[in-house]
Amino acid sequence: MIITTKAIVLSAIKFGDSSLIVRLFTESDGMKSYMVKGVLSSKKGKFKKGYFQPLTLLEVVASHRNKGTLESLRDVKLHTAYTSLQTDVVKSSLGMFLSEMLVVSMQEEEENTALFHFIYNGLMWLDANAKIANFHIVFLLKLTKYLGFYPDTSGVHYPYFDLKEGDFTSTIRSEVIEGETLVDFKKFLDTDYQNACEIKLNRQSRGLLLDQIIRYYQYHLVAFKKPKSLEILSEIFT
Secondary structure, eight states: OEEEEEEEEEEEEEETTTEEEEEEEETTTEEEEEEETTTTSSSOOSSOGGGGSTTOEEEEEEEOOOSSSOEEEEEEEEEEOOSSTTTSHHHHHHHHHHHHHHHHHOOOOOOOHHHHHHHHHHHHHHHHOSOOTTHHHHHHHHHHHHHTOOOBOTTTTSSEEETTTTEEESSOOSSEEOHHHHHHHHHTTTOOHHHHTTSOOOHHHHHHHHHHHHHHHHHHSTTOOOOTTHHHHHHHHO
16 A cells, blocks of 8 residues: 655664664554665665654655555655754754654554644644753653543542552552652643743752653553663753
8 A cells, every 4th residue: 555644753773784674653554664775875865864863754655565564665755844853952862762752652553643743743842942841741741641541630639649550649559659749740730831841840850750750651551661862861851
């Protein structure tokens, strides 16, 4: 089947001397992996290797056999060009972390246009704005809505948030968020990017909150692996 779709680059892994295995989140078919042959060759290739930087927004023409194997790309062009996300060192580090989080969080190959538009719009906001220190916090919390484990806020007045059960509780049943970290956690529930980035957090508080959100993902996603770029992100934002 030949399809034309918008796509977000999530990862690109070198294969052999000159090829890439590229993972795209497509608007039409969800997560797909492609073999892109010869793209790293010094010779003039069909596609530019710059197209496959993490979080690049593409429009692709692809051949999908839908047999669980690597698919192929027939044409690739830039859909939307960033102004700062891939050139600003802070934003690019944040983008690397988010792309890793998306790869380890989204495993199923299925169409999810709502999720695609959420990610696309989030990246557009990140590219266009200067105040971004808390962007990843609210992005990860909003992402859980699409992954099926957004926190149950019906008991938000309780003093603990149970990471395993995903709800607020008056008693400690397993691992919980509590104290000042819980106060910070509540500030980011059901807020938008603009308001979230106005919330004041010191380096330690932001780091503790992000650690707890990562733990929350670990409880709710099978085979979840902590992103390698988390350490770099912590040095920048915490």
